[in-house]
Amino acid sequence: MASEKEPTVIKKYANRRLYHTGTSSYVTLEDLAGLVRAGEDFVVYDAKSGEDITRSVLAQIIFDEEAKDGQNLLPITFLRQLIRFYGDSMQALVPRYLEFSMENFTQEQNKFREQMAKAFGGSAFGGNALDAIQAQTRANMQMFTEAFRMFNPFAASAAAKAKQGAAAEPAAKGDELGDLKRELNEMRERLDKLSRSK
Numbered sequence: 521m522a523s524e525k526e527p528t529v530i531k532k533y534a535n536r537r538l539y540h541t542g543t544s545s546y547v548t549l550e551d552l553a554g555l556v557r558a559g560e561d562f563v564v565y566d567a568k569s570g571e572d573i574t575r576s577v578l579a580q581i582i583f584d585e586e587a588k589d590g591q592n593l594l595p596i597t598f599l600r601q602l603i604r605f606y607g608d609s610m611q612a613l614v615p616r617y618l619e620f621s622m623e624n625f626t627q628e629q630n631k632f633r634e635q636m637a638k639a640f641g642g643s644a645f646g647g648n649a650l651d652a653i654q655a656q657t658r659a660n661m662q663m664f665t666e667a668f669r670m671f672n673p674f675a676a677s678a679a680a681k682a683k684q685g686a687a688a689e690p691a692a693k694g695d696e697l698g699d700l701k702r703e704l705n706e707m708r709e710r711l712d713k714l715s716r717s718k
Contacts, residue, residue: 525561527561527562527563528540528541528542528555528560528561528562528563529541529542529562529563529565530547530552530562530563530564530565530577531564531565531566531567532564532565532566532567532573532577533567533568534567534568538551538552538564538577539567549577549580549581549584550584552564552577552581553581553584553585556578556581562574564577582594602614612704613704613707613708616708616711617711620711
Protein backbone atom coordinates (compact mmCIF):
# COMPACT_ATOMS: atom_id res chain seq x y z
CA MET A 521 0.00 0.00 0.00
CA ALA A 522 1.20 3.49 -0.76
CA SER A 523 2.12 5.54 2.26
CA GLU A 524 0.17 8.74 2.89
CA LYS A 525 3.24 10.32 4.48
CA GLU A 526 5.12 12.71 2.24
CA PRO A 527 8.66 11.57 1.40
CA THR A 528 11.48 13.18 3.34
CA VAL A 529 13.37 15.82 1.38
CA ILE A 530 17.14 15.51 1.17
CA LYS A 531 19.12 18.36 -0.38
CA LYS A 532 22.48 17.80 -2.02
CA TYR A 533 24.83 20.77 -1.95
CA ALA A 534 27.71 21.64 -4.28
CA ASN A 535 30.20 20.36 -1.70
CA ARG A 536 28.48 16.94 -2.12
CA ARG A 537 27.01 17.09 1.39
CA LEU A 538 23.50 15.75 1.89
CA TYR A 539 21.11 17.65 4.16
CA HIS A 540 18.13 15.84 5.76
CA THR A 541 15.40 18.49 6.05
CA GLY A 542 13.35 16.35 8.48
CA THR A 543 16.09 16.18 11.12
CA SER A 544 17.91 19.40 10.09
CA SER A 545 21.22 17.55 9.93
CA TYR A 546 23.76 16.38 7.40
CA VAL A 547 23.66 12.72 6.44
CA THR A 548 25.82 10.29 4.49
CA LEU A 549 24.97 7.81 1.76
CA GLU A 550 25.21 5.12 4.43
CA ASP A 551 22.54 6.96 6.44
CA LEU A 552 20.31 7.10 3.36
CA ALA A 553 20.85 3.35 2.82
CA GLY A 554 19.65 2.87 6.40
CA LEU A 555 16.52 4.91 5.65
CA VAL A 556 15.78 2.70 2.63
CA ARG A 557 16.21 -0.44 4.74
CA ALA A 558 13.88 1.03 7.36
CA GLY A 559 11.26 1.67 4.68
CA GLU A 560 11.44 5.46 4.85
CA ASP A 561 10.74 7.16 1.54
CA PHE A 562 12.82 10.15 0.52
CA VAL A 563 13.59 12.30 -2.49
CA VAL A 564 16.88 14.03 -3.18
CA TYR A 565 17.05 17.45 -4.82
CA ASP A 566 20.05 19.38 -6.04
CA ALA A 567 20.07 22.36 -3.65
CA LYS A 568 21.09 24.83 -6.37
CA SER A 569 19.03 23.76 -9.39
CA GLY A 570 16.14 22.02 -7.61
CA GLU A 571 16.55 19.03 -9.96
CA ASP A 572 15.34 15.66 -8.65
CA ILE A 573 18.49 13.53 -8.42
CA THR A 574 17.01 10.66 -6.38
CA ARG A 575 17.78 8.04 -9.06
CA SER A 576 21.49 8.90 -9.26
CA VAL A 577 21.82 8.97 -5.45
CA LEU A 578 20.14 5.56 -5.12
CA ALA A 579 22.41 4.23 -7.89
CA GLN A 580 25.41 5.57 -5.96
CA ILE A 581 24.21 3.75 -2.82
CA ILE A 582 23.98 0.51 -4.82
CA PHE A 583 27.45 1.13 -6.28
CA ASP A 584 28.88 1.65 -2.78
CA GLU A 585 27.15 -1.48 -1.45
CA GLU A 586 28.41 -3.54 -4.39
CA ALA A 587 31.97 -2.32 -3.68
CA LYS A 588 31.89 -3.85 -0.18
CA ASP A 589 33.35 -7.33 0.20
CA GLY A 590 30.67 -10.01 0.37
CA GLN A 591 27.84 -7.59 -0.44
CA ASN A 592 27.42 -8.34 -4.14
CA LEU A 593 23.79 -8.71 -5.20
CA LEU A 594 24.16 -7.95 -8.91
CA PRO A 595 25.83 -10.73 -10.91
CA ILE A 596 28.21 -9.63 -13.67
CA THR A 597 26.06 -11.39 -16.28
CA PHE A 598 23.02 -9.42 -15.13
CA LEU A 599 24.93 -6.13 -15.27
CA ARG A 600 26.11 -6.89 -18.82
CA GLN A 601 22.60 -7.80 -19.92
CA LEU A 602 21.24 -4.64 -18.34
CA ILE A 603 23.80 -2.48 -20.15
CA ARG A 604 22.83 -4.13 -23.45
CA PHE A 605 19.22 -3.00 -22.98
CA TYR A 606 20.16 0.70 -22.97
CA GLY A 607 19.16 2.05 -26.38
CA ASP A 608 17.58 -1.29 -27.35
CA SER A 609 14.02 -1.48 -28.68
CA MET A 610 13.02 -3.39 -25.53
CA GLN A 611 14.37 -0.70 -23.18
CA ALA A 612 10.89 0.64 -22.40
CA LEU A 613 9.78 -2.76 -21.06
CA VAL A 614 12.77 -3.48 -18.83
CA PRO A 615 12.01 -1.08 -15.93
CA ARG A 616 8.45 -2.37 -15.55
CA TYR A 617 9.58 -5.99 -15.76
CA LEU A 618 12.28 -5.45 -13.12
CA GLU A 619 9.84 -3.56 -10.90
CA PHE A 620 7.22 -6.31 -11.30
CA SER A 621 9.77 -9.04 -10.50
CA MET A 622 11.06 -7.25 -7.40
CA GLU A 623 7.51 -6.58 -6.16
CA ASN A 624 6.71 -10.26 -6.59
CA PHE A 625 9.94 -11.32 -4.89
CA THR A 626 9.25 -8.96 -1.98
CA GLN A 627 5.75 -10.40 -1.53
CA GLU A 628 7.19 -13.91 -1.47
CA GLN A 629 10.20 -13.15 0.77
CA ASN A 630 8.61 -14.56 3.94
CA LYS A 631 8.24 -17.94 2.23
CA PHE A 632 11.88 -17.73 1.17
CA ARG A 633 12.97 -16.85 4.71
CA GLU A 634 11.15 -19.89 6.11
CA GLN A 635 12.67 -22.16 3.49
CA MET A 636 16.12 -20.69 4.11
CA ALA A 637 15.72 -21.44 7.83
CA LYS A 638 14.73 -25.03 7.03
CA ALA A 639 17.51 -25.39 4.47
CA PHE A 640 20.24 -24.26 6.85
CA GLY A 641 19.16 -27.05 9.20
CA GLY A 642 20.20 -29.66 6.65
CA SER A 643 22.60 -28.12 4.16
CA ALA A 644 25.34 -25.55 4.50
CA PHE A 645 24.58 -24.24 1.03
CA GLY A 646 20.83 -23.86 1.51
CA GLY A 647 19.93 -26.09 -1.44
CA ASN A 648 16.19 -26.15 -0.71
CA ALA A 649 16.03 -22.38 -0.47
CA LEU A 650 17.95 -21.96 -3.71
CA ASP A 651 15.56 -24.38 -5.41
CA ALA A 652 12.63 -22.30 -4.14
CA ILE A 653 14.20 -19.07 -5.41
CA GLN A 654 14.86 -20.63 -8.82
CA ALA A 655 11.28 -21.95 -8.96
CA GLN A 656 9.93 -18.47 -8.14
CA THR A 657 12.17 -16.91 -10.77
CA ARG A 658 10.91 -19.39 -13.36
CA ALA A 659 7.31 -18.62 -12.34
CA ASN A 660 7.97 -14.87 -12.71
CA MET A 661 9.55 -15.39 -16.11
CA GLN A 662 6.68 -17.61 -17.26
CA MET A 663 4.14 -14.99 -16.15
CA PHE A 664 6.05 -12.27 -18.00
CA THR A 665 6.41 -14.49 -21.08
CA GLU A 666 2.67 -15.16 -21.09
CA ALA A 667 1.95 -11.45 -20.79
CA PHE A 668 4.43 -10.74 -23.59
CA ARG A 669 2.89 -13.45 -25.78
CA MET A 670 -0.45 -11.61 -25.60
CA PHE A 671 1.39 -8.71 -27.13
CA ASN A 672 3.77 -9.88 -29.83
CA PRO A 673 3.30 -7.79 -32.95
CA PHE A 674 5.81 -9.88 -34.91
CA ALA A 675 4.15 -13.24 -34.21
CA ALA A 676 0.70 -11.77 -34.84
CA SER A 677 1.92 -10.25 -38.10
CA ALA A 678 3.46 -13.56 -39.24
CA ALA A 679 0.24 -15.45 -38.43
CA ALA A 680 -1.84 -12.95 -40.36
CA LYS A 681 0.45 -13.25 -43.39
CA ALA A 682 0.30 -17.06 -43.27
CA LYS A 683 -3.51 -16.98 -43.24
CA GLN A 684 -3.63 -14.62 -46.17
CA GLY A 685 -1.12 -16.69 -48.12
CA ALA A 686 0.77 -13.63 -49.30
CA ALA A 687 2.99 -11.03 -47.73
CA ALA A 688 1.30 -7.73 -47.08
CA GLU A 689 2.86 -4.52 -48.28
CA PRO A 690 5.00 -2.99 -45.54
CA ALA A 691 3.29 -0.12 -43.80
CA ALA A 692 4.81 3.31 -43.73
CA LYS A 693 7.45 3.74 -41.01
CA GLY A 694 5.33 6.29 -39.17
CA ASP A 695 2.38 3.87 -39.03
CA GLU A 696 4.61 1.04 -37.76
CA LEU A 697 6.03 3.27 -35.03
CA GLY A 698 2.55 4.37 -33.97
CA ASP A 699 1.34 0.76 -33.92
CA LEU A 700 4.35 -0.32 -31.88
CA LYS A 701 3.81 2.48 -29.34
CA ARG A 702 0.14 1.58 -29.04
CA GLU A 703 0.98 -2.10 -28.55
CA LEU A 704 3.63 -1.22 -25.94
CA ASN A 705 1.03 0.77 -24.00
CA GLU A 706 -1.37 -2.16 -24.18
CA MET A 707 1.31 -4.47 -22.85
CA ARG A 708 2.09 -2.09 -19.97
CA GLU A 709 -1.61 -2.05 -19.08
CA ARG A 710 -1.73 -5.86 -19.14
CA LEU A 711 1.38 -6.10 -16.96
CA ASP A 712 -0.15 -3.64 -14.50
CA LYS A 713 -3.34 -5.73 -14.38
CA LEU A 714 -1.29 -8.90 -13.84
CA SER A 715 0.69 -7.34 -10.99
CA ARG A 716 -2.49 -6.01 -9.33
CA SER A 717 -4.22 -9.39 -9.60
CA LYS A 718 -1.22 -11.08 -7.97
